[in-house]
Amino acid sequence: MSAYLGQGAAxxxxxxxxxxxxxxxxxxxxxxxAQLNLVKGLIATPxxxxxxxxxxxxxxLSWASTPIWLLLLSGVIGITIGDTCYFSALRRLGAGHTIxxxxxxxxxxxxxxxxxISETLSWRELVAAIVVISGVLLVxxxxxxxxxxxxxxxxxxxxxxxxxxxxxxxxxxxYAFQHFSINALQAAMLxxxxxxxxxxxxxxxxxxxxxxxxxxxxxxxxxxxxLTAIFLGTFLAIWLQQTAIAYVTPGIAQTLLSTAPLFMLxxxxxxGRRISFRALAGTVIAMLGISALFLL
Numbered sequence: 503m504s505a506y507l508g509q510g511a512a513x514x515x516x517x518x519x520x521x522x523x524x525x526x527x528x529x530x531x532x533x534x535x536a537q538l539n540l541v542k543g544l545i546a547t548p549x550x551x552x553x554x555x556x557x558x559x560x561x562x563l564s565w566a567s568t569p570i571w572l573l574l575l576s577g578v579i580g581i582t583i584g585d586t587c588y589f590s591a592l593r594r595l596g597a598g599h600t601i602x603x604x605x606x607x608x609x610x611x612x613x614x615x616x617x618x619i620s621e622t623l624s625w626r627e628l629v630a631a632i633v634v635i636s637g638v639l640l641v642x643x644x645x646x647x648x649x650x651x652x653x654x655x656x657x658x659x660x661x662x663x664x665x666x667x668x669x670x671x672x673x674x675x676x677y678a679f680q681h682f683s684i685n686a687l688q689a690a691m692l693x694x695x696x697x698x699x700x701x702x703x704x705x706x707x708x709x710x711x712x713x714x715x716x717x718x719x720x721x722x723x724x725x726x727x728x729l730t731a732i733f734l735g736t737f738l739a740i741w742l743q744q745t746a747i748a749y750v751t752p753g754i755a756q757t758l759l760s761t762a763p764l765f766m767l768x769x770x771x772x773x774g775r776r777i778s779f780r781a782l783a784g785t786v787i788a789m790l791g792i793s794a795l796f797l798l
Contacts, residue, residue, distance in 0.1 A: 541728070545736075601766050618673070618767045634795065637784045637790075638788050643692035
């Protein structure tokens with residue numbers, strides 16, 4: 503029964519992230535990518551803090567240790583830079599292509615771990631990574647745009663950059679997990695807080711007027727949609743992900759979590775958007791590559 507609970511939590515987390523990405527796309531008309539990332543962090547960080555107060559704590563953490571600072575740095579790379587690039591891609595590509603590019607993060611993470619922390623990279627993993635990239639390329643080279651959104655070269659570059667930042671952040675967080683006793687919810691809270699604080703300081707130093715502009719832009723945004731996206735994607739999805747990891751193996755959890763692009767295709771189909779065979783085939787191929795990367 504616990505295995506079914508973990509599997510269901512992983513699938514529900516993927517569905518939440520697909521919905522959240524679609525809602526973020528709708529909320530990006532008045533907010534820039536940096537502003538959207540800032541608002542997300544300022545709202546989601548207190549939510550995770552409340553969750554920690556109820557279900558966990560940070561008292562046992564050793565703040566003088568190197569791994570915890572590595573974890574905080576992973577939040578800066580993965581959230582300050584990575585999420586800003588993700589939202590930039592979202593503005594240019596739409597939800598369908600942007601969430602598909604997330605498939606590139608696990609192969610990038612495997613390559614980075616092999617290059618920098620001496621993790622082994624087998625031929626099986628290399629082939630699986632090639633399969634993932636092939637599936638993504640199959641969709642990106644389609645003549646007819648997915649869900650009616652045309653391709654943008656800058657959007658693809660931002661999407662790839664987001665995947666690279668996510669991969670670097672994952673490798674750093676993985677290293678910290680190996681040398682530090684911390685659960686997934688604590689790690690998520692620390693990474694999100696670090697990313698949000700650094701983003702706020704960066705905007706204060708480089709573009710202080712943007713903070714005032716953000717308040718004005720938020721007033722023009724559909725707040726229920728934005729708040730629901732933040733709750734689903736940055737709070738509930740993380741909680742469900744933690745539940746999945748607690749009850750099933752990491753490989754199964756990661757594979758089920760990677761179904762978000764498939765859920766996105768289903769949501770677009772329900773919304774009456776055209777889904778081509780090539781888009782479906784490319785998404786499934788990429789997911790099979792992810793499955794091979796984590797399960798075989």
